[in-house]
Amino acid sequence: YSIEMFIQGLSYDPENVEAHQTLRDISLKRKASGGKDMGMMDKMRMPKAKDDKQAMLNGEKLLAYSPGDSDRMLTVMQGAYRAGCYDTVLWIAPILLRANADQKRPDFKKFLSLRDTYHALERYDNAAEAAQYALTMRPDDMDLQQDMKNLAAKHTMKSGNYGIAKSFRESMRDQELQERLLEQDKDVHAIDALERTIRDAEATWKSDPEDQAKFIKYVDALRRPEQDEYDDRAVQLLEDIYQKTNQFKWRQRIGEIRMGQLNRQERALRADVEASKNSPDYQEQLNQLRDYRIKRANTELQEFQLVLEHYPTDSNARYQVAARLFQLGKFQDAIPVFQHVRNDPKYRVNASILLGQAFLMAGYADEAVDTIKAVIDEYPNRGDERSIDMFYWYGRALEEKKDTAAAIKAYSQVAQWNFNYRDVQTRITKLRSGG
Numbered sequence: 457y458s459i460e461m462f463i464q465g466l467s468y469d470p471e472n473v474e475a476h477q478t479l480r481d482i483s484l485k486r487k488a489s490g491g492k493d494m495g496m497m498d499k500m501r502m503p504k505a506k507d508d509k510q511a512m513l514n515g516e517k518l519l520a521y522s523p524g525d526s527d528r529m530l531t532v533m534q535g536a537y538r539a540g541c542y543d544t545v546l547w548i549a550p551i552l553l554r555a556n557a558d559q560k561r562p563d564f565k566k567f568l569s570l571r572d573t574y575h576a577l578e579r580y581d582n583a584a585e586a587a588q589y590a591l592t593m594r595p596d597d598m599d600l601q602q603d604m605k606n607l608a609a610k611h612t613m614k615s616g617n618y619g620i621a622k623s624f625r626e627s628m629r630d631q632e633l634q635e636r637l638l639e640q641d642k643d644v645h646a647i648d649a650l651e652r653t654i655r656d657a658e659a660t661w662k663s664d665p666e667d668q669a670k671f672i673k674y675v676d677a678l679r680r681p682e683q684d685e686y687d688d689r690a691v692q693l694l695e696d697i698y699q700k701t702n703q704f705k706w707r708q709r710i711g712e713i714r715m716g717q718l719n720r721q722e723r724a725l726r727a728d729v730e731a732s733k734n735s736p737d738y739q740e741q742l743n744q745l746r747d748y749r750i751k752r753a754n755t756e757l758q759e760f761q762l763v764l765e766h767y768p769t770d771s772n773a774r775y776q777v778a779a780r781l782f783q784l785g786k787f788q789d790a791i792p793v794f795q796h797v798r799n800d801p802k803y804r805v806n807a808s809i810l811l812g813q814a815f816l817m818a819g820y821a822d823e824a825v826d827t828i829k830a831v832i833d834e835y836p837n838r839g840d841e842r843s844i845d846m847f848y849w850y851g852r853a854l855e856e857k858k859d860t861a862a863a864i865k866a867y868s869q870v871a872q873w874n875f876n877y878r879d880v881q882t883r884i885t886k887l888r889s890g891g
Contacts, residue, residue, distance in 0.1 A: 483520040494521040508539035540672035580610040704766045711759035718752045753783045771800040787818040824853035
């Protein structure tokens with residue numbers, strides 16, 4: 457479940473290196489505890505790689521189930537490079553290098569792929585290291601020997617700024633470049649640092665405007681400050697390329713940006729509400745927040761429905777459509793969508809819990825009881841957040857069905873796990889007193 461949640465998160469923030477590393481740590485612990493590789497049927501159910509980012513995510517999901525598989529590491533690296541996720545490339549590449557070098561029979565071609573990828577990113581010292589590993593496998597390869605010399609020369613020129621600088625003082629400007637790289641690597645969100653990153657990404661893209669990887673890198677740089685001014689620039693660029701190519705992946709990115717803006721605006725409204733709890737305007741601001749949440753849910757529903765129209769097998773989009781229908785109180789509309797999406801193992805538990813709630817809210821208590829009981833019986837864990845949620849809504853459905861004894865038993869289990877969960881104390885007291 458954690459693997460799936462991380463993959464979904466990375467689909468929105470594919471250059472979050474910390475998340476990539478956390479996912480890898482989880483996968484290594486899972487493997488050490490006896491976790492098996494993904495089954496053939498689950499592999500067949502994975503979303504099709506409709507673009508380079510999805511190809512990277514598919515490779516990373518497979519890698520999470522078998523963290524030592526260097527072929528999957530290579531898939532992640534190549535997909536990340538083609539998608540313009542260069543921070544991700546620089547995260548996975550050294551892992552691949554070490555994994556390949558540690559094998560009894562290293563793959564010569566993987567070292568060459570690492571060399572070429574590092575070279576494309578102008579990481580000449582890293583490219584030389586990969587080439588050196590390849591050279592140890594074929595010490596008589598004259599081409600590799602020449603590559604080593606060329607890479608060493610390029611590294612020297614880049615680090616010292618030779619061939620461009622007219623003086624030693626000018627060559628020291630490279631220190632400024634290193635500081636800027638450090639700012640980017642550390643994800644410093646100071647606006648001046650982000651603006652420099654944006655300007656650099658824009659200049660790189662304009663030097664080769666047909667390179668989609670550079671375009672994506674520029675758009676991602678614009679999104680990083682999380683400010684409407686930059687988001688709007690990104691949207692305009694994406695609208696232009698969408699009109700030019702008619703490729704839906706660009707329209708999908710516009711939707712992701714718009715939804716991100718709505719999320720930020722809601723966070724700001726929520727903060728205002730929290731700050732005005734003792735103010736006479738508290739109720740009015742609370743009503744504004746509720747109205748805004750409805751507006752946001754409607755907008756997100758339209759966006760995910762649009763994605764589903766273009767990618768009918770996208771289970772995530774289908775789940776998000778069902779969730780937005782549920783949020784908007786359209787329970788009868790949500791029910792068949794949840795029923796569809798719960799056939800995907802990744803969403804079975806969450807979709808089943810919400811399906812049971814939708815049945816309950818739509819007035820189908822018997823169906824709610826059966827649906828939630830089925831997922832409780834299948835769910836392997838007890839006492840975690842999801843099982844607590846299941847038992848609570850199971851109790852609600854039983855209470856609606858007038859099965860008081862069973863409802864008290866379900867609520868009692870929730871209370872034993874988390875005594876302060878929702879209104880479980882009040883409901884147990886009320887039912888036991890015959891209220």
